[in-house]
Amino acid sequence: xxxxxxxxxxxxxxxxxxxxxxxxxxxxxxxxxxxxxxxxxxxxxxxxxxxxxxxxxxxxxxxxxxxxxxxxxxxxxxxxxxxxxxxxxxxxxxxxxxxxxxxxxxxxxxxxxxxxxxxxxxxxxxxxxxxxxxxxxxxxxxxxxxxxxxxxxxxxxxxxxxxxxxxxxxxxxxxxxxxxxxxxxxxxxxxxxxxxxxxxxxxxxxxxxxxx
Numbered sequence: 001x002x003x004x005x006x007x008x009x010x011x012x013x014x015x016x017x018x019x020x021x022x023x024x025x026x027x028x029x030x031x032x033x034x035x036x037x038x039x040x041x042x043x044x045x046x047x048x049x050x051x052x053x054x055x056x057x058x059x060x061x062x063x064x065x066x067x068x069x070x071x072x073x074x075x076x077x078x079x080x081x082x083x084x085x086x087x088x089x090x091x092x093x094x095x096x097x098x099x100x101x102x103x104x105x106x107x108x109x110x111x112x113x114x115x116x117x118x119x120x121x122x123x124x125x126x127x128x129x130x131x132x133x134x135x136x137x138x139x140x141x142x143x144x145x146x147x148x149x150x151x152x153x154x155x156x157x158x159x160x161x162x163x164x165x166x167x168x169x170x171x172x173x174x175x176x177x178x179x180x181x182x183x184x185x186x187x188x189x190x191x192x193x194x195x196x197x198x199x200x201x202x203x204x205x206x207x208x209x210x211x212x
Contacts, residue, residue: 004055006048007064011040027086031063031072033093041065045085052077052086057103057128058138063091071096071135096135101170103128106161106177107141112149114180120152124178129158129171137166144177155179 011028013021018028027045032038041063055061055074063070076090094100105128114120129142142161148154159173 003062004051004059005062005064005069006043006051008041008043009066011042013042014040022085022087027089029089029091031065031070031091031093033072033091034095034098036070036093039065041091043089048089049086052089056105056140058105058131059140060094060135060138061091063093073100073102073135094135099132099134100138101130101132102138104131104139105141106144108144108146108178110145110147112146112154112180114149114151114154117150118152118180119183120149120180121183122146122149122178123181125176129161129169131163131167132170133167137164139164139167146178149178149180152180152182 008029008031011021013028021028021042022045025045026042027048029041029043030038031041051061052074057074059074060071061074063072070093072091072093074089075092076088077086078088079086106124106126108124112120112122115122131138142163144156144161146156148156148160156177156179157173158169158171158175158177161169161177163169
């Protein structure tokens, strides 16, 4: 991904008054981490809204904070889904010479033969994995080819993923990524296959700042 720069300024407005910034076309956020105290910031909402949707949790973004360039990762995106606008962004400042831990998104592609042959349903169990690497070695995403799911019961585990050089996998290698499951129990039974229930992971949502 090409170098991404977001201009920002330090923000003194906090609390309920932040709503006034949003109405004025500003997007509030905070940057913290490597050699920087937690610093409230604000960005031009339109420009930030064009860039942020394309940033993954492992994408490096350069924050131009009042003329000082700070490499960072997006740690949280808060969004008003009714208005389809971002309301707050958390950035973690990083050092390009020190390894960091990050979540890398999984990109599922290809067609599983089990869908056509056995009317299987493909269940994606996780959407990202945790890795450690130098910031510039972090992949934007990890590819997952569903074409290897030939029959019901076939599964892809974390250990099957292709991890780029320079990247250390931290997630459990035995964790299931995706599995071809029967749409009817009798289909699996007729094949003599017992399919384990995939793990369901729920993530809580952080409260958004008052938008009033």
